[in-house]
Amino acid sequence: MELFYLIVFGALGVIVATLELSKNNKDRINTSSAFNSFKNNYLLVYSLMMAGDWLQGPYVYYLYTTYGFGKGDIGQLFIAGFGSSMLFGTIVGSLADKHGRKRASITYCVTYILSCITKHSPEYRILMIGRILGGIATSLLFSSFESWLVAEHNKRGFEQQWLSLTFSKAVFLGNGLVAILAGLLGNLLVGTLALGPVAPFDAASCFLAIGMAIIISSWTENYGDPTESKDLLTQFRGAAAAIASDEKIALLGAIQSLFEGSMYTFVFLWTPALSPNGEDIPHGFIFSIFMLSSMLGSSFASRLMARASVRVESYMQIVFLVSSAALFLPVVTSFLVAPSTVKGGSISFSGCIQLLGFCVFEACVGLFWPSIMKMRSQYIPEEARSTIMNFFRIPLNIFVCIVLYNVDAFPISFMFGMCAFFLFVASMLQRRLLGAAERSGPLDKVREVEAEPLNA
Secondary structure: OHHHHHHHHHHHHHHHHHHHHOOOHHHOOOOOHHHHHHHHHHHHHHHHHHHHHHOOHHHHHHHHHHOOOOHHHHHHHHHHHHHHHHHHHHHHHHHHHHHOHHHHHHHHHHHHHHHHHHOOOOOHHHHHHHHHHHHHHHHHHOOHHHHHHHHHHHHOOOOOHHHHHHHHHHHHHHHHHHHHHHHHHHHHHHHHOOOOOOHHHHHHHHHHHHHHHHHHHHOOOOOOOOOOOOOHHHHHHHHHHHHHHOHHHHHHHHHHHHHHHHHHHHHHHHHHHHOOOOOOOOHHHHHHHHHHHHHHHHHHHHHHHOOOOOOHHHHHHHHHHHHHHHHHHHHHHHHHOOOOOOOOOOOOHHHHHHHHHHHHHHHHHHHHHHHHHHHHHHHOOHHHHHHHHHHHHHHHHHHHHHHHHOOOOOOHHHHHHHHHHHHHHHHHHHHHHHHHHHHHOOHHHHHHHHHHHHHO
């Protein structure tokens, strides 16, 4: 079955390369040299930030086991990370809007580096502090950088459509190519060089430090609240009022929570789904296959968003339906394919089918990220962008914590069925969002009018 992994990886690689090399003028957006310089600077920083994040992911659980902690203790550590992201997310998001997104991005680097340093200690309390710091850093990663980009893009007077180019390239590089390279580097450090399970965290600290130096030297500051007079409570109320008063923002938040909740649940479930009887599967190589699938999705997204006639709100309905069907596949195979009772060995036939379905889901993830970024740039008001984006993460983190706490209480097929249902609901909400957007008119035109004085 090792040949199966190579065939899947090779086929995906050929498709991605063909898509990228076959782009014509309709698939590309003509931009200025000033924008290209700005975009490349952001992509470099974003790739370094994501390298720091991806290097850690595959080795967190493994590191805790080498310190002698059991599944229960490790589960509590993971819950602490998601819980801190939920509790502190809105606070750090509001601080970013008030005191500056550049400062918040630097804070992300410092916080995550400190989290990496705690991994050198086998003390449970120190590791718990590290997870809390990591949760805070995650909230900053998924709000401050995007908020800085959107504000700076608009402040410099670049065309609104060019923003989608930066989003798609960021996902293609940061969530695809960098993830694959980070996995290979981590395997080199831990496996080939035998530097121990802490080595990837030290390497992550180095990438984060380099990125922080670039931010300090080349980024300008921007803010969400131009008056800088609102306290945190006022910002919370303003963000909550914006969500409650605009159906599009509320729908966007619900859609994001449903999809990302299913995505993070999938992260915990794919390993036991592919190796229910302790099958010997190459986790690192499968991770690379998933990331290549994500690159495929982001490549499709860049083509779609390059066409002004194609609406993100329209094609995302199909993306959510396809992702729902992909995660429902383990439920189908549990009924149609007889379960294997052989312990160990290579991946089973049902595992091969599920792996292909998981690749489809990861391709949908690659489509989701730049598309949701595009919609957030259209619908979320600038003055409270980071605050609102972290509000969206509250139900997401609650959902993931509940799943982690009850992961042994339900069969895997039930968990996948639940995720598939959530994704189907997301598709229905996306349809409603499309209707609401059509009734209110295209916001891109509004933003273009607002940007005219900057272009003059």
